[in-house]
Amino acid sequence: MSDDSLIIYEAEITKIDNLLKKMLKGAEAKCALLVDKDGHLITRQGFTHSLDTTALAALLAGSFASTKEIAKLVGEPEFSVLFHQGKKDHIHMSIVGERSILAVIFDDRTTIGMVRLYAKETAQELSRIFQEILDRHEPSPGISNEFADMAQDKLDDIFQD
Amino acid sequence: MVSINYSAREVCCKIVYYGPGLSGKTTNLQYIHSKVPQDTRGKLISLATEADRTLYFDFLPINIGTINDFQAKFQLYTVPGQVYYNATRKLVLRGVDGVVFVADSQPDKMDENLESLANLEENLVEYGYNPDELPMVIQYNKCDLPGVMSSDELNAKLNQKGRPFFHGSATLGNGVFDTLKLIIKLVLEKAKATGKGEGAARPAAQAAPAPPAPSVEKPYPETAPAAATAPAPEQQAAAVAEAPVVDQPAEVAVESQPLAATAEPESQPLAATAEPESQPAATTAEPEPREELSREAAYRPYPGSEKASTERKAPALGRSQAEELPAEALGRNIGAGTSDRQEQQSTVASTPQMAPSLRRRGENKKRGFFKRLFGIK
Numbered sequence: 001m002s003d004d005s006l007i008i009y010e011a012e013i014t015k016i017d018n019l020l021k022k023m024l025k026g027a028e029a030k031c032a033l034l035v036d037k038d039g040h041l042i043t044r045q046g047f048t049h050s051l052d053t054t055a056l057a058a059l060l061a062g063s064f065a066s067t068k069e070i071a072k073l074v075g076e077p078e079f080s081v082l083f084h085q086g087k088k089d090h091i092h093m094s095i096v097g098e099r100s101i102l103a104v105i106f107d108d109r110t111t112i113g114m115v116r117l118y119a120k121e122t123a124q125e126l127s128r129i130f131q132e133i134l135d136r137h138e139p140s141p142g143i144s145n146e147f148a149d150m151a152q153d154k155l156d157d158i159f160q161d
Numbered sequence: 162m163v164s165i166n167y168s169a170r171e172v173c174c175k176i177v178y179y180g181p182g183l184s185g186k187t188t189n190l191q192y193i194h195s196k197v198p199q200d201t202r203g204k205l206i207s208l209a210t211e212a213d214r215t216l217y218f219d220f221l222p223i224n225i226g227t228i229n230d231f232q233a234k235f236q237l238y239t240v241p242g243q244v245y246y247n248a249t250r251k252l253v254l255r256g257v258d259g260v261v262f263v264a265d266s267q268p269d270k271m272d273e274n275l276e277s278l279a280n281l282e283e284n285l286v287e288y289g290y291n292p293d294e295l296p297m298v299i300q301y302n303k304c305d306l307p308g309v310m311s312s313d314e315l316n317a318k319l320n321q322k323g324r325p326f327f328h329g330s331a332t333l334g335n336g337v338f339d340t341l342k343l344i345i346k347l348v349l350e351k352a353k354a355t356g357k358g359e360g361a362a363r364p365a366a367q368a369a370p371a372p373p374a375p376s377v378e379k380p381y382p383e384t385a386p387a388a389a390t391a392p393a394p395e396q397q398a399a400a401v402a403e404a405p406v407v408d409q410p411a412e413v414a415v416e417s418q419p420l421a422a423t424a425e426p427e428s429q430p431l432a433a434t435a436e437p438e439s440q441p442a443a444t445t446a447e448p449e450p451r452e453e454l455s456r457e458a459a460y461r462p463y464p465g466s467e468k469a470s471t472e473r474k475a476p477a478l479g480r481s482q483a484e485e486l487p488a489e490a491l492g493r494n495i496g497a498g499t500s501d502r503q504e505q506q507s508t509v510a511s512t513p514q515m516a517p518s519l520r521r522r523g524e525n526k527k528r529g530f531f532k533r534l535f536g537i538k
């Protein structure tokens with residue numbers, strides 16, 4: 001657990017971003033977030049300006065985690081897709097590989113079917129990329145000593161009663 | 162684990178406040194939220210019952226700023242302390258980097274403290290952690306109340322491993338920041354690169370410089386059909402073909418789709434058989450500027466995860482395009498075979514909440530796809 005970190009490099013993120021862009025264009029969706037199951041945002045594309053993506057990432061991960069437990073309790077290995085329908089905006093979430101979640105936000109200018117179609121493909125391509133990353137078995141480099149020290153030095157300034 | 166995102170240029174650590182029900186975990190986060198500078202924290206999100214008991218978690222993101230060009234972020238979570246919420250409590254623990262154990266210092270709460278501590282270790286072990294190696298700080302909370310137990314009494318029962326501890330009062334704020342600062346320090350210490358000199362977020366001089374992203378933003382259109390607003394040259398054919406779907410009966414739109422549609426970039430997913438189509442990501446994406454704006458950083462209240470990726474694009478570790486995956490790994494698509502189609506249909510059937518009109522449109526549009534795919538006239 002503590003050593004299974006995913007090291008994703010710039011080039012891979014670019015690749016992932018491109019896949020997301022392609023999906024958004026094809027599905028005519030608003031935006032997409034890729035979140036790891038621990039609630040960290042990996043990347044996002046589209047019109048996310050008005051969104052609190054940090055909070056969204058944490059909540060999406062929580063939502064998926066609880067859904068997974070629900071699945072277990074009813075004897076399903078996993079509900080691989082979640083869909084929430086709103087008045088105007090809808091959200092489609094699907095699992096990517098073992099440890100990430102792809103969330104697509106869209107409105108009525110497209111359809112759930114289109115979104116699902118594109119999201120499914122994109123998820124498969126993404127999970128291939130993640131698998132390659134995992135296959136590198138690259139240990140986390142950790143953070144530099146200097147970074148850690150400087151961060152520690154800042155704490156007293158920020159956290160004052 | 163501490164997550165290092167080289168693209169967004171951030172280091173992110175997850176800290177979980179654990180402890181029995183009503184010990185003051187949520188109050189800790191509320192105090193932190195109320196006291197730290199606005200640009201340092203995000204929104205406090207509480208998934209709670211009507212009686213303000215934590216149901217799933219509280220979440221408070223903290224960003225202590227940019228160091229060596231990397232942002233240092235901490236995600237603070239609380240768990241629900243009540244015994245019967247173990248299922249959700251355990252989920253919150255996933256991927257934790259450090260734990261604050263908030264104990265209730267009142268003598269009659271000792272059993273609950275002990276039970277919660279045992280439960281914590283159990284859940285950590287189930288996730289594959291060694292509880293003794295995980296950074297942890299104990300907070301003996303509610304020390305403002307009369308008749309609370311002494312350090313010695315509390316440590317004897319709850320701290321046999323000699324972990325660092327503070328007495329605190331989350332309502333008054335005593336000890337809250339001491340606890341937080343120490344757990345952050347311990348987490349950072351643990352995350353330090355074991356090797357010498359290596360590690361992410363080294364001084365900027367060592368990282369490749371990169372130009373800021375161009376500032377171009379298109380607002381998300383509220384009324385116009387999406388296709389019409391994106392007149393990228395390679396997309397125009399698609400726009401013409403797709404746009405009518407928005408206003409016309411789907412049936413008509415579908416019928417009007419030329420079968421030659423496989424040539425349009427939009428048909429990627431189904432174009433799996435058409436090889437030349439299969440490396441679009443690399444070609445289409447580059448000219449498009451990233452959506453973020455550097456200038457936005459100036460007025461964003463919370464320098465959250467949105468920002469970092471816009472500023473720079475170079476990898477910290479000197480890895481780069483050389484690392485790129487083969488182009489085929491990207492663009493090659495799954496074959497939209499029979500099983501795909503079946504699943505597609507069953508999906509539609511299993512989303513009864515979709516408005517009928519939408520559903521019809523979805524089906525029709527999809528049928529258009531499969532028509533194109535299989536060349537059905």
Ligand SMILES: Nc1nc2c(ncn2[C@@H]2O[C@H](COP(=O)(O)OP(=O)(O)OP(=O)(O)O)[C@@H](O)[C@H]2O)c(=O)[nH]1
Pocket residue numbers: 180181182183184185186187188189213214215216239240241242243302303304305306329330331332333
């Ligand atoms: N006197 C006193 N009361 C406190 C202190 N900390 C918390 N409380 C009170 O204890 C009650 C419970 O606090 P919460 O922070 O909601 O407890 P919790 O640990 O989040 O509880 P769960 O969500 O059920 O796990 C609230 O009424 C708080 O005001 C403290 O230091 N002193």
Ligand SMILES: [Mg+2]
Pocket residue numbers: 186187188214215239240241242
């Ligand atoms: Mg609580």
